[in-house]
Amino acid sequence: MNKDYLELSGLTVSFDGFVAVDGVDLTVLQGDLRFLIGPNGAGKTTLIDAVSGLVSATGRAEFAGEDLLGRKVHQIARRGVGRTFQTATVFEELSVLQNLDIAAGAGRSPWTLLRKRSGVPEAVTEAMETVGLADLRDTKAGILAHGQKQWLEIGMLLVQDARLLMLDEPVAGMSAEEKDETGRLLRRICVDRTVVVVEHDMDFMRSFAKSVTVLHAGKVLSEGTVAEVQADPKVQEVYLGPGQHSAEEAAIVLGEGV
Amino acid sequence: MTALLRSRYAVGIGFLVAAVLLFAVAPALLTTFRLGLLGKYLCYAMVAVGIGLAWGRGGMLTLGQGVFFGIGAYLMAMHLKLADAGPGGVPDFMALISSDGVPGWWEPFRSGAVTIVAILVLPTLLATLLGLATFRRRVRGAYFAILSQALAAAFAILLIGNPTATGGSTGLNNFKGFFGFSLRDPANRQMLYFIAAGVLLLMVFVAWRLMVSRFGELLVACRDAEERVRFLGYDPATIKTVAFAVAGMMAGIGGALFVPIVGIISPNDVGVVPSIGLLIGVAIGGRTTLAGPVLGAIAVAWAETTLSEQFPSGWTYAQGLLFMLVVAFLPGGLASLVSWRRRRSDTADPTAGADPEPAPAEVLAPAEGRTT
Amino acid sequence: MDILVTQVFNGLSVGSILLLAALGLALTFGQMGVINMAHGEFMMAGAYTAYVCQQVLGDAGLSLLVSLPVSFVVGGLLGVLLEVTLLRRMYHRPLDTLLVTWGVSLILQQLARDLFGTAGVDVPAPGWLSGPVEILGFSFPRSRLFILVLAIVAVVAVTLLLKLTPLGRRIRATVQNRQLAESAGISTRRTDMLTFFLGSGLAGVAGVALTLMGSISSNLGTSYIVDAFLVVIIGGIGQIKGAVIAAFVLGVAQSWIEYSTSASIAKVIVFALVVAFLQFRPQGIFQVRTRSLV
Ligand SMILES: Nc1ncnc2c1ncn2[C@@H]1O[C@H](COP(=O)(O)OP(=O)(O)O)[C@@H](O)[C@H]1O
Numbered sequence: 001m002n003k004d005y006l007e008l009s010g011l012t013v014s015f016d017g018f019v020a021v022d023g024v025d026l027t028v029l030q031g032d033l034r035f036l037i038g039p040n041g042a043g044k045t046t047l048i049d050a051v052s053g054l055v056s057a058t059g060r061a062e063f064a065g066e067d068l069l070g071r072k073v074h075q076i077a078r079r080g081v082g083r084t085f086q087t088a089t090v091f092e093e094l095s096v097l098q099n100l101d102i103a104a105g106a107g108r109s110p111w112t113l114l115r116k117r118s119g120v121p122e123a124v125t126e127a128m129e130t131v132g133l134a135d136l137r138d139t140k141a142g143i144l145a146h147g148q149k150q151w152l153e154i155g156m157l158l159v160q161d162a163r164l165l166m167l168d169e170p171v172a173g174m175s176a177e178e179k180d181e182t183g184r185l186l187r188r189i190c191v192d193r194t195v196v197v198v199e200h201d202m203d204f205m206r207s208f209a210k211s212v213t214v215l216h217a218g219k220v221l222s223e224g225t226v227a228e229v230q231a232d233p234k235v236q237e238v239y240l241g242p243g244q245h246s247a248e249e250a251a252i253v254l255g256e257g258v
Numbered sequence: 259m260t261a262l263l264r265s266r267y268a269v270g271i272g273f274l275v276a277a278v279l280l281f282a283v284a285p286a287l288l289t290t291f292r293l294g295l296l297g298k299y300l301c302y303a304m305v306a307v308g309i310g311l312a313w314g315r316g317g318m319l320t321l322g323q324g325v326f327f328g329i330g331a332y333l334m335a336m337h338l339k340l341a342d343a344g345p346g347g348v349p350d351f352m353a354l355i356s357s358d359g360v361p362g363w364w365e366p367f368r369s370g371a372v373t374i375v376a377i378l379v380l381p382t383l384l385a386t387l388l389g390l391a392t393f394r395r396r397v398r399g400a401y402f403a404i405l406s407q408a409l410a411a412a413f414a415i416l417l418i419g420n421p422t423a424t425g426g427s428t429g430l431n432n433f434k435g436f437f438g439f440s441l442r443d444p445a446n447r448q449m450l451y452f453i454a455a456g457v458l459l460l461m462v463f464v465a466w467r468l469m470v471s472r473f474g475e476l477l478v479a480c481r482d483a484e485e486r487v488r489f490l491g492y493d494p495a496t497i498k499t500v501a502f503a504v505a506g507m508m509a510g511i512g513g514a515l516f517v518p519i520v521g522i523i524s525p526n527d528v529g530v531v532p533s534i535g536l537l538i539g540v541a542i543g544g545r546t547t548l549a550g551p552v553l554g555a556i557a558v559a560w561a562e563t564t565l566s567e568q569f570p571s572g573w574t575y576a577q578g579l580l581f582m583l584v585v586a587f588l589p590g591g592l593a594s595l596v597s598w599r600r601r602r603s604d605t606a607d608p609t610a611g612a613d614p615e616p617a618p619a620e621v622l623a624p625a626e627g628r629t630t
Numbered sequence: 631m632d633i634l635v636t637q638v639f640n641g642l643s644v645g646s647i648l649l650l651a652a653l654g655l656a657l658t659f660g661q662m663g664v665i666n667m668a669h670g671e672f673m674m675a676g677a678y679t680a681y682v683c684q685q686v687l688g689d690a691g692l693s694l695l696v697s698l699p700v701s702f703v704v705g706g707l708l709g710v711l712l713e714v715t716l717l718r719r720m721y722h723r724p725l726d727t728l729l730v731t732w733g734v735s736l737i738l739q740q741l742a743r744d745l746f747g748t749a750g751v752d753v754p755a756p757g758w759l760s761g762p763v764e765i766l767g768f769s770f771p772r773s774r775l776f777i778l779v780l781a782i783v784a785v786v787a788v789t790l791l792l793k794l795t796p797l798g799r800r801i802r803a804t805v806q807n808r809q810l811a812e813s814a815g816i817s818t819r820r821t822d823m824l825t826f827f828l829g830s831g832l833a834g835v836a837g838v839a840l841t842l843m844g845s846i847s848s849n850l851g852t853s854y855i856v857d858a859f860l861v862v863i864i865g866g867i868g869q870i871k872g873a874v875i876a877a878f879v880l881g882v883a884q885s886w887i888e889y890s891t892s893a894s895i896a897k898v899i900v901f902a903l904v905v906a907f908l909q910f911r912p913q914g915i916f917q918v919r920t921r922s923l924v
């Protein structure tokens with residue numbers, strides 16, 4: 001088995017006594033496209049924060065056999081862990097090319113950094129093609145459309161050579177076609193990478209997820225294929241329980257059969 | 259002509275024009291006295307180049323450049339005083355106020371070589387230390403600005419409080435020679451001006467190369483979204499510290515040249531007020547541009563001399579108004595007017611490295627909020 | 631022992647002045663992220679107001695009591711004027727407010743020089759505040775005790791105001807989450823204006839206190855503004871209790887180091903200590919937890 005996999009055990013994050021992530025065990029293998037779902041406040045974003053070093057956590061978080069907890073954000077990033085944010089964050093004053101070039105360059109020597117870019121790195125050209133932004137190469141990222149910004153972020157992860165990608169609600173605000181486009185993109189790039197996607201869009205999840213983990217109140221509630229998860233009574237309870245979610249929402253999550 | 263200006267040779271042409279103005283036109287038109295004044299403005303412009311890099315491109319609002327300027331200046335002044343006093347001699351001001359002789363830590367600066375090395379190294383080192391101590395702990399924005407200001411305040415008080423070693427509030431002045439050349443000789447004074455002009459051009463060149471380099475892009479990225487840079491595997495603290503150290507070095511060199519050209523250095527040139535004063539030219543010229551800070555600094559220094567000659571208190575009002583109006587209503591400086599006109603008559607120039615938009619300043623929390 | 635008591639008292643006295651100066655800053659800086667460099671000049675304005683009061687009223691005791699509220703209003707109005715004309719349009723670039731308000735402070739200083747001259751003016755303290763008072767065998771200058779009491783009263787008043795009044799609730803809500811406060815129907819504009827009035831008014835009061843310390847001149851503000859900002863930084867943004875602790879710690883540390891070294895070295899040491907402190911607590915003694923991309 002390829003050892004590029006993410007393994008969390010007993011991962012716990014608490015904020016002044018409030019436990020946002022509570023002893024999560026999770027294994028995501030290379031080639032998987034894991035969707036992380038759960039009600040608002042379940043701790044999905046916090047889990048990504050913990051793995052990427054933004055908040056401190058206890059327990060274990062390993063990727064490719066290396067312990068991630070306790071390291072600084074940039075050190076974790078250099079170990080092949082990349083992430084996006086709920087609100088797309090790109091360098092608005094820089095062009096698409098410049099954004100990607102920066103993402104590609106964490107390993108550059110000081111000498112290379114101090115010189116002007118001559119030519120476009122191959123990985124950058126490739127990524128621009130992959131995310132479909134080749135025509136907008138010299139456009140400032142700030143004036144890109146919302147969906148394009150999110151693609152740019154994914155492109156940045158690709159050139160960053162992240163082997164573990166964690167995407168926080170990547171299709172929020174995209175049109176149906178853009179979502180499909182993104183889904184196919186994710187399917188393509190997950191072949192030789194480990195991909196975790198947090199998503200609220202259940203149609204999107206059903207179309208593209210290879211496996212699903214449901215998080216609730218910081219704990220793993222259920223795990224399996226889309227069908228397995230949907231059939232899980234615990235999941236049904238959470239989504240149908242009093243005051244949790246509307247019937248429509250539950251119907252979307254659990255499939256039309258409810 | 260405008261096509262030429264916009265072309266890829268624009269920077270080269272700019273350098274050429276500047277060189278002709280500085281090396282041929284100015285010396286031909288100005289008296290030795292006026293040329294000396296211009297030399298003084300050029301020293302301020304050197305500091306401004308660094309501020310443009312640190313503040314305009316890197317978003318680090320530094321209110322303590324006077325410290326680095328002052329360290330360079332005082333080092334040079336110490337050497338000049340020691341050289342004037344001759345081997346083993348005691349500088350005149352010291353002999354007047356105390357009989358203890360030259361303090362031990364002055365001694366190394368009898369050597370010109372040691373002094374030059376110290377001028378290049380010490381301000382850079384201090385800036386590096388301060389940068390690492392703050393940026394690594396993510397102290398930035400207003401916190402950083404205020405810390406740098408506190409440093410300027412402490413530095414000035416330190417100078418004033420030790421009159422036997424630093425000349426106190428009078429500072430050091432009355433220098434006779436500069437590395438063996440008499441400062442009374444107009445030819446030597448002109449030479450000093452030429453040195454300043456050459457050094458300034460070199461600094462602008464360095465700043466330009468840094469701006470168009472990948473480092474320059476990274477610096478802008480740090481300014482606008484520091485955390486994002488972190489998630490790409492860079493340590494923003496290093497990037498910012500490098501820019502800040504370069505700015506410190508430029509200020510130190512500016513200070514060192516200021517001393518023989520102006521003939522005096524005192525706490526009045528390095529404290530809180532002059533440190534902030536150095537920013538106004540940068541703001542007016544256009545903090546994010548290459549030429550803006552230089553031209554702004556020269557223009558402001560010139561205006562200060564001219565105005566305060568005629569209306570002593572008028573300059574203070576003018577300076578206050580400039581700060582208020584320019585920063586509040588024209589944050590991109592005059593450069594933003596130029597490029598705005600240019601942009602209207604032309605589609606956006608993608609290769610334009612300099613952007614007139616101001617840095618979205620981040621003070622407490624960063625701009626990018628996250629919702630659940 | 632003698633020295634210890636004297637030094638601690640000196641420190642508390644310096645601290646109480648810093649506190650008066652920093653209290654207003656903690657409000658304006660804390661709430662709006664505005665870095666008001668003219669805060670020191672608002673103090674200066676308060677001090678000159680006290681001077682004018684005394685010139686008009688004659689009686690030192692009466693004029694001191696009158697000038698406290700009057701200076702509060704003068705400082706407050708200056709603050710509101712600044713907020714409404716300039717700062718309001720700059721909330722999205724708080725760092726730039728530093729430079730704009732610096733411009734304001736330059737102008738106010740020059741104005742003071744043109745109005746009152748460059749030489750310092752004296753505002754003699756009333757009889758009941760001059761001379762020392764004996765407590766437990768130690769003698770303390772009355773004027774300094776007065777300032778200490780004034781600082782404590784100001785802190786208590788501000789704390790109660792924030793805790794108990796509707797304005798206080800609005801202020802705290804706006805500090806914690808501006809957008810949410812807005813959508814909850816709080817007029818953040820009005821709140822900002824009132825906060826600025828309050829914060830700047832406190833500067834005016836601080837200015838009155840400073841008249842008891844010696845003669846006043848146009849650069850009165852510059853000598854306090856840097857330290858006052860350090861207090862806010864050490865205390866933690868928007869934290870009154872942090873500012874209180876920071877002010878007294880800084881005050882005691884400063885006078886102690888000054889006593890054991892010299893005034894000029896003391897500043898450098900204090901600076902180094904502040905930087906060292908920020909290594910451990912980059913956000914000050916008390917930090918507001920916010921969830922953001924940092
Ligand atoms: N920095 C923080 N301080 C305090 N509470 C936090 C912080 N970050 C997240 N939380 C809380 O943790 C819980 C999980 O949040 P989050 O991971 O964003 O949920 P979601 O699954 O919707 O992404 C929420 O209740 C949130 O309020």
Ligand SMILES: [Mg+2]
Binds near residue numbers: 044045046086
């Ligand atoms: Mg979330």
